[in-house]
């Protein structure tokens with residue numbers, strides 16, 4: 391109390407990526423099922439607010455189109471490392487050419503988890519060609535099809551789906567990715583000190599502590615709990631992000647206090663998109679930023695970067 395908090399700073403910088411707030415728009419795929427503006431709506435909100443977007447490999451919009459919408463606004467690209475290495479490489483090259491500033495490799499979804507409701511409903515939007523825009527805009531992928539997706543959507547979708555799983559991937563494969571791109575590489579989906587150590591030993595530039603919003607392994611440890619163990623392992627200087635369950639400002643402050651350099655939003659902005667397209671995402675961002683500013687002040691903080699474990703019990 392009485393800490394003199396008239397001036398406050400919510401900004402962060404992560405691997406050269408600046409954000410006015412300590413949250414980024416994390417990779418959420420297939421946003422066409424949420425709103426017709428899909429990833430372009432998210433890009434508009436990102437550009438309007440300066441909060442960077444991490445575009446999903448499973449987006450409904452080609453990464454070049456999202457980059458065009460973003461203009462000069464900073465962005466990263468999330469990589470689902472397809473089982474087909476040449477296709478994955480093509481995606482990495484395209485992301486670099488389109489001005490994405492880092493590659494975030496998702497480790498926890500080398501194939502989709504067991505999702506009861508989707509199974510019950512026989513629901514897989516990829517089968518209808520949704521969320522496959524990176525495949526359908528890839529010259530290498532299109533070369534391999536006998537007929538383009540406009541003419542035979544089912545075969546194109548199945549071909550893409552078949553190229554997706556990659557359960558044989560190991561840490562050593564990161565060497566190939568380092569050779570393929572000069573962009574910083576982050577890995578997303580780390581939940582243990584052991585994996586964090588392996589990631590650093592294999593030259594990654596940053597780690598995202600995440601259990602994929604609880605969508606992959608039932609009963610996985612909560613990302614916020616894992617964050618403490620991971621920060622202890624990697625030390626104070628390593629770049630560490632987290633996501634999962636961020637719904638309001640205090641969630642962010644707790645994550646920052648427990649060792650995150652920034653957090654990612656997932657469902658929260660997807661809900662905004664569902665309700666109001668780009669304006670809905672922007673409303674989520676602005677309300678969360680305002681709530682964060684107020685909560686930081688009332689908790690006696692001047693900068694989100696200065697919070698430490700003493701801020702939580």
Ligand SMILES: Cc1cc2nc3c(=O)[nH]c(=O)nc-3n(C[C@H](O)[C@H](O)[C@H](O)COP(=O)(O)O)c2cc1C
Nearest residue numbers: 416417418419446448496602603633634635656657
């Ligand atoms: C509908 C949906 C789609 C997602 N798609 C991706 C994706 O394409 N790539 C990825 O790395 N993570 C994906 N995620 C996981 C998010 O990036 C993030 O880890 C998770 O949503 C965080 O939890 P939260 O939704 O509680 O914020 C997805 C999550 C949801 C809910």
